[in-house]
Amino acid sequence: MGIRNIAMSLHTDRKYPLLLHSGERQVRGDSASLPAPLNYYPSLKEKTMRILLINAPLQSIVCDRGVGHQVPLGLLMIGGPLRDCGHTVRLLDAACDHLSDADIVYAVGIFSADLVMIAHVGSTSAHPCCLRVLRAIKVAYPRTITVYGGVHPTYHDRTILAQHPEVDVIVRGEGEETVTALVDLLAQQASQPDQNWNLSSLPGVSWRKQGEAVRTPARVPIRDLDRYRIGWELILDWDKYQAFGLGRAAVVQFSRGCPHLCTYCGQWMFWKRWRHREVKTFVDELAWLYETHDIRFFWLADENPTTLKDIWQRVLEELAQRKLPIGLCASIRAQDIVRDADILHLYKQAGFLYVLMGVETVTDETMSKIRKDSCVDDAYQAVRLLRQHQILSIVDYIFGLEDETPGTIWRGLRGLHRYDGDFLNALYLTPHAWTPLGQHLRDAPVHEADLWRWDYRHQILSLPALSPTKLFFCVKMVECLYHLHPRRLWRLLTATDPRIRRLLRWSFWHIIVTFWSEIFDFLARTS
Ligand code: B12
Numbered sequence: 001m002g003i004r005n006i007a008m009s010l011h012t013d014r015k016y017p018l019l020l021h022s023g024e025r026q027v028r029g030d031s032a033s034l035p036a037p038l039n040y041y042p043s044l045k046e047k048t049m050r051i052l053l054i055n056a057p058l059q060s061i062v063c064d065r066g067v068g069h070q071v072p073l074g075l076l077m078i079g080g081p082l083r084d085c086g087h088t089v090r091l092l093d094a095a096c097d098h099l100s101d102a103d104i105v106y107a108v109g110i111f112s113a114d115l116v117m118i119a120h121v122g123s124t125s126a127h128p129c130c131l132r133v134l135r136a137i138k139v140a141y142p143r144t145i146t147v148y149g150g151v152h153p154t155y156h157d158r159t160i161l162a163q164h165p166e167v168d169v170i171v172r173g174e175g176e177e178t179v180t181a182l183v184d185l186l187a188q189q190a191s192q193p194d195q196n197w198n199l200s201s202l203p204g205v206s207w208r209k210q211g212e213a214v215r216t217p218a219r220v221p222i223r224d225l226d227r228y229r230i231g232w233e234l235i236l237d238w239d240k241y242q243a244f245g246l247g248r249a250a251v252v253q254f255s256r257g258c259p260h261l262c263t264y265c266g267q268w269m270f271w272k273r274w275r276h277r278e279v280k281t282f283v284d285e286l287a288w289l290y291e292t293h294d295i296r297f298f299w300l301a302d303e304n305p306t307t308l309k310d311i312w313q314r315v316l317e318e319l320a321q322r323k324l325p326i327g328l329c330a331s332i333r334a335q336d337i338v339r340d341a342d343i344l345h346l347y348k349q350a351g352f353l354y355v356l357m358g359v360e361t362v363t364d365e366t367m368s369k370i371r372k373d374s375c376v377d378d379a380y381q382a383v384r385l386l387r388q389h390q391i392l393s394i395v396d397y398i399f400g401l402e403d404e405t406p407g408t409i410w411r412g413l414r415g416l417h418r419y420d421g422d423f424l425n426a427l428y429l430t431p432h433a434w435t436p437l438g439q440h441l442r443d444a445p446v447h448e449a450d451l452w453r454w455d456y457r458h459q460i461l462s463l464p465a466l467s468p469t470k471l472f473f474c475v476k477m478v479e480c481l482y483h484l485h486p487r488r489l490w491r492l493l494t495a496t497d498p499r500i501r502r503l504l505r506w507s508f509w510h511i512i513v514t515f516w517s518e519i520f521d522f523l524a525r526t527s
């Protein structure tokens with residue numbers, strides 16, 4: 001969608017005098033200039049705000065060439081409650097629409113936003129880009145309030161506020177309860193001189209008070225996840241969000257949190273404890289999305305949806321009973337697949353097409369070192385069980401969990417062949433500071449300091465035995481030998497289920513495209 005069409009969709013429900021400057025700024029090559037500085041907080045007479053939710057314009061090969069762009073669920077989850085409080089809310093998906101900073105600033109002006117809220121699912125890698133966008137907005141509209149949320153700012157709030165005046169408020173942890181109360185407080189205090197707000201009654205926020213970064217205690221986890229509505233209506237064009245060549249796709253979430261404590265992962269800490277939605281309400285929502293918006297594929301955003309077998313079985317049964325023509329994909333622990341051997345037929349009936357398993361390594365020793373709470377044999381069995389039920393398995397593997405040498409990489413490839421998952425998702429160790437592993441490695445030599453590349457697809461830490469170029473080509477070699485293994489090629493040609501055959505081919509083709517895009521990207525960076 002061009003910025004002009006987006007502007008039209010933003011500039012809808014309230015007439016305000018759109019005074020154009022005499023062209024200091026170009027928007028995408030046409031001569032339109034920025035809307036005039038805002039008539040600040042015009043909506044405050046009704047104690048409501050005009051809020052623009054911005055999915056930051058992070059460009060990643062994974063979305064552009066691989067799985068496709070997906071709906072920004074986190075923003076929709078805060079957008080719903082904000083709309084229900086009477087605020088005027090719009091979503092600007094700058095990642096999917098490939099918007100420039102100038103486009104975004106223009107949209108802020110056109111919408112006459114009192115407040116912008118920004119985030120991105122690849123939170124750490126999007127951090128530099130979120131700051132850049134907020135800076136551009138503040139230059140054009142200094143009094144537009146900027147709120148930043150998601151995983152990365154949750155853990156780096158003080159540093160961000162100390163170093164980046166373009167960020168006014170950070171919401172830490174889950175957003176629904178906090179944003180609604182925050183916007184109420186800001187609506188009361190917005191026009192205060194110097195934006196010297198008092199937010200101390202509100203848990204889960206960080207902001208600046210007399211120039212100093214301050215924070216309130218963390219908010220307790222939301223007990224009833226069905227209490228807040230997801231703002232699905234903020235998606236105006238569902239065709240933009242597709243996955244695996246199956247048509248329109250949505251990201252949904254049944255549960256939050258994880259009872260495991262893997263050392264490289266911070267998600268168990270972020271959501272604090274495992275909770276789930278009411279089974280029927282959740283399945284009703286999927287059915288509604290299918291019936292109303294023709295959504296054919298659902299990604300589960302859950303860390304660990306299978307935590308309690310009986311609850312998970314009810315979800316599968318409810319889905320199976322509805323017989324919706326949908327496909328599903330979720331991250332599920334290999335151990336839970338083995339545990340669920342007797343109900344895997346329900347996975348298939350519910351619509352499961354892909355299961356992503358974060359097995360990360362091929363040795364039991366490394367599994368216990370990273371507190372994976374699982375073993376190599378679980379992964380081996382899980383792949384076979386899924387295959388028996390015609391469900392595709394994607395196996396995550398992390399390079400850098402040990403001091404890699406050509407020998408460890410070769411051993412990894414052999415172990416991965418033994419697992420024999422349908423696809424390999426090769427990742428690099430990314431030591432997020434808030435994780436136990438990140439703490440442990442805080443003095444380790446960093447090869448890539450630019451957070452933009454902290455997306456698991458780039459090498460972050462230096463390795464004593466392998467140069468970055470050698471490691472990169474070793475990883476590419478593993479990906480290549482893995483996917484070109486005769487067993488996998490044979491399946492590609494002979495899979496009996498036509499839907500699975502189509503998916504195998506679709507995924508294989510996109511793996512090739514991503515593979516070469518990453519090689520070109522690497523060569524362009526290093527040459
Ligand atoms: C589904 C998913 C994907 C899907 C779909 C992405 C999409 N557009 O939704 C795909 C496969 C495409 C994907 C890709 C990537 N992902 Co991903 N993904 C997830 C997953 C499993 C769920 C995301 C989600 O929807 N969560 C549910 C929502 C509700 O949670 P949330 O976004 O955190 O939002 C809540 C709060 O954070 C807060 N909040 C969020 N935003 C905002 C904004 C404001 C202003 C406020 C106030 C509050 C607020 O309120 C929300 C509701 O409580 C998570 C793990 C997880 N379970 O969260 C990883 C995860 C988010 N992904 C991650 C990464 C790294 C990536 C990639 C960079 C990987 C890659 N190599 O390319 C890419 C980036 C994609 C891109 N360019 O768009 C990491 C991020 C880690 C980090 N610190 O950066 C995670 C946490 C996985 C992990 N365990 O490390 N991902």
Ligand code: SF4
Pocket residue numbers: 258259260261262265266267268303304333358
């Ligand atoms: S099982 Fe998955 S979500 Fe849970 S702590 Fe380990 S890596 Fe994180």
